[in-house]
Amino acid sequence: MNVNQSAPPVPPFGQPQPVYAGYHQSSYGGQPGSTAAPTPYGAYNGPLPGYQQTPPPGVSRAPASSGAPPASTAQGPCGQTAYGQFGQGDVQNGPSSGVQMQRLPGSQPFASAPLAPVVSQPAVLQPYGPPPTSAQVTAQLAGMQISGAVAPAPPASGLGYGPPTSLASASGSFPNSGLYGSYPQGQAPPLGQGHPGAQPPQRSVPPQASSFTSPASGGPRMPSMTGPLLPGQSFGGPPVSQPNHVSSPPPQALPPGTQMTGPPGPPPPMHSSQQPGYQLQQNGSFGPARGPQSNYGSPYPGAATFGSQPGPPQPLPPKRLDPDAIPSPQLNELPPQQKTRHRIDPDAIPSPIQVIEDDRNNRGSEPFATGVRGQVPPLVTTNFLVKDQGNASPRYIRCTSYNIPCTSDMAKQAQVPLAAVIKPLARLPPEEASPYVVDHGESGPLRCNRCKAYMCPFMQFVEGGRRFQCCFCSCINDVPPQYFQHLDHTGKRVDAYDRPELSLGSYEFLATVDYCKNNKFPIPPAFIFMIDVSYNAVRSGLVRLLCEELKSLLDFLPREGGAEESAIRVGFVTYNKVLHFYNVKSSLAQPQMMVVSDVSDMFVPLLDGFLVNVSESRAVITSLLDQIPEMFADTRETETVFAPVIQAGMEALKAAECAGKLFLFHTSLPIAEAPGKLKNRDDRKLINTDKEKTLFQPQSGAYQTLAKECVAQGCCVDLFLFPNQYVDVATLSVVPQLTGGSVYKYACFQVENDQERFLSDLRRDVQKVVGFDAVMRVRTSTGIRAVDFFGAFYMSNTTDVELAGLDGDKTVTVEFKHDDRLNEENGALLQCALLYTSCAGQRRLRIHNLALNCCTQLADLYRNCETDTLINYMAKFAYRGVLSSPVKTVRDTLITQCAQILACYRKNCASPSSAGQLILPECMKLLPVYLNCVLKSEVLQPGAEVTTDDRAYVRQLVTSMDVAETNVFFYPRLLPLTKSPIENTTEPPAVRASEERLSNGDIYLLENGLNLFLWVGASVQQGVVQSVFGVSSFSQITSGLSVLPVLDNLLSKKVRGLIDSLRAQRSRYMKLIVVKQEDKLEMLFKHFLVEDKSLSGGASYVDFLCHMHKEIRQLLS
């Protein structure tokens, strides 16, 4: 069975890397005593006194051959498990006497690019040089100003920012119009009085020190409003139409220093250790992970909580930058008449569109070379190429800041989270080469003896090349004889540019058997398709559609390199409240079915013939897929089981001794009597109560236990849901989430409406390259360490991220904290090592290295931040927080942290100025608008139309999103289609996501990675209507249309081409919904106009910015 057991240590890839051809084992001087402990080398400092992570020299773990699976491995002295990657096979690091490698035939499955370009960049080997002169200095004092005299007041607590005071009960109806529930008929408020006839010109906001003192005459009026112009009030509908929208008197401008919602109170704690009940462990698998952050308390005693109840005023600390702040009455104490209208020009506040455009213009043309430490990459919205010159590409790792404060005190003061968003198997554009695979033969990858870090460009070779000093823990290691090479006059190995692991930021090592489970090379993984054949699945047409699709899709299973066919075997199960296994052995004339009705103790009734090679068993498989829809065509069975299905798939993989993936196609709440049986516990009355968190928690612990077993087996679960009503996504997604799988949801699935979306997702999901049975470890240089992790994975200890499966879309977000002082000269290093089994069954290690700068000046931190990554981290932090804390607490925590970050900048980095000015760091000027989008998202502030399952689904999706995905998800892209010349087929420049940017004479596309709308203005030209929709007037356009007619004219081609292009950029198929201005569906669309006040109570951008300003001033006063 174990076909690879006798695999030779020589890689199966026979293609030697040309650049290695000349490598010759030359004149090794010989140091037989190279196993000596590092102690004689005191000159190299050895371990730093404060370093806690490493065992004493000489300590080594048990032989890797103990081979326990990761979930149950013992803890080594430094936290490493006995599992291969983090163990220390003695043969790997010591000199293997007698083994004299003549040459290391590096193999290279992705032979697309030579290493040559690297050689031309000697800078790569000087990672410890002085930091480059920053071109970003000019940004330091850039900031935005806002006149406090006209700063609008936000609505009273409970209106715009606090939770809605009441919510309509769920209608429970599922739409067929897309991801989210549609609005119940009758609930859509009437629209306002039309839209602006012309769109205001896009004004560019000067990046430096823009002042947005409001014009006395007011900014552009929001045209759809019927009443007085209120901040953010963009809809004219009467509040009564939204039960959770509490009407309130209009706020008004207040004098400088006015307090917004409450006097200063004690700052809400930012981290779990300060906040009882805010438990932060996501996976239930590691201890008080954020404990050490307890001293990250707010330096600002005056921090207020946005939306919290007013408390008694407290004495203010001495003022520093706020000389003109004067006390003033509470906003909510003022009579409504005294509150004036806010008049901030929306064009004068920082614009996401402008920032994105500027970055595209400034950084889109040159490739981003990674040779310089601490360089902030272009934004995720900019198209750019990457040249690996010694640091990992931003496609693999993005950081919240590329300049880390040297001390924890500084970090505490700034409150900027230090985190990296890591996408270890990220797909690259065709122009960029996949990581090289390095084969060190039987000796395996070279590692530091103490901290187990892998050889990388930052390791320092000393003593003529006979030893190297670890860049992570400073340990001096012997260079094994077969790896010896001379140094040049600069101390660099002369072969540095011939070896990926000495010159590149990202590369792979072929793993030895020591890195394999049970000390056996893995066999190729298997895919098992598990199809719900209950009444709902059959009736909707799903079963027939799926079986038909699988017949052809099985030819596109992931392959490796130039392999002719996939090594992956397949198996099939159908189920309702019993399970049916199929024998599809190639020797059979017809498939055989075996029914297991005792679902309480699941077993696999057949081994031989269950998992088969597609090409060998094609005839039998085709016959099976033809028969399944017929067999169950008349089923009346409506009940389903769920946990036993996963159990069965996992047991089948276990019996076959391989890793793999289950594809589950499931329709209903599993109420049949079986393990993991669920009940309908949906209760929207819990929203905005302390029990709201239970809506996000699984209702049964059985799924976590099951997930743990799956992880141990390397069994990843992808779940396709087709619910007609509540299915408890929060519980059903536990196993996919903990096994690195994906969840897809198609509410009220109907073949005619949803087949394109489902089939597109399915094809992509089945074909995508996956790493199986993976373990990821992030090592850091002395001074910082990884303390917290977010994503779809399982952790059984505090350091190893276990992933039954990991694909190129999934990210793991890692937070770091200080455990010692850093210094500017050395900087800080990260090394992410991912051990995984490839689709062909090859065991590999993928290594990503990244060097960051360290700073003693806060201004350097603020100058080198990346807001998109910060938002990615903060959203994941918040979305995990809702599992254990009231949603309101989570929102308040986010707001406070944002205010603290910005107040610290104002206090320490900005030049003194009037407190009436809001000054934002250039790199963070979009933090308020983006954070507001997170606060208004369906997880943290659901509208009446959002179901509990929608929220659980989105929460789970965001957890493993990369930075580009969270960016567009929280701030959707809105593209006008007829502004640019019709011949111009490039993507038109986006406009801000606000209703006032919509011209009723135009049509727009809006997308956020999951949803795609085509909005049609009521006054759009008849010619445009005819060209795009093929009808003669606006009124004839079908609202909710999901497919545009294929018409032979330029505009039609352009619009359809743009839709295709947007879909191609996203990891999930976005179903189109055509929305007509002033139509009912427009309410759904308006949810995505995130700069406006939302119907669920979310603040407008302008309001939120003003509120943030108040928060900052309170912190500073």
Ligand SMILES: [Zn+2]
């Ligand atoms: Zn080390």
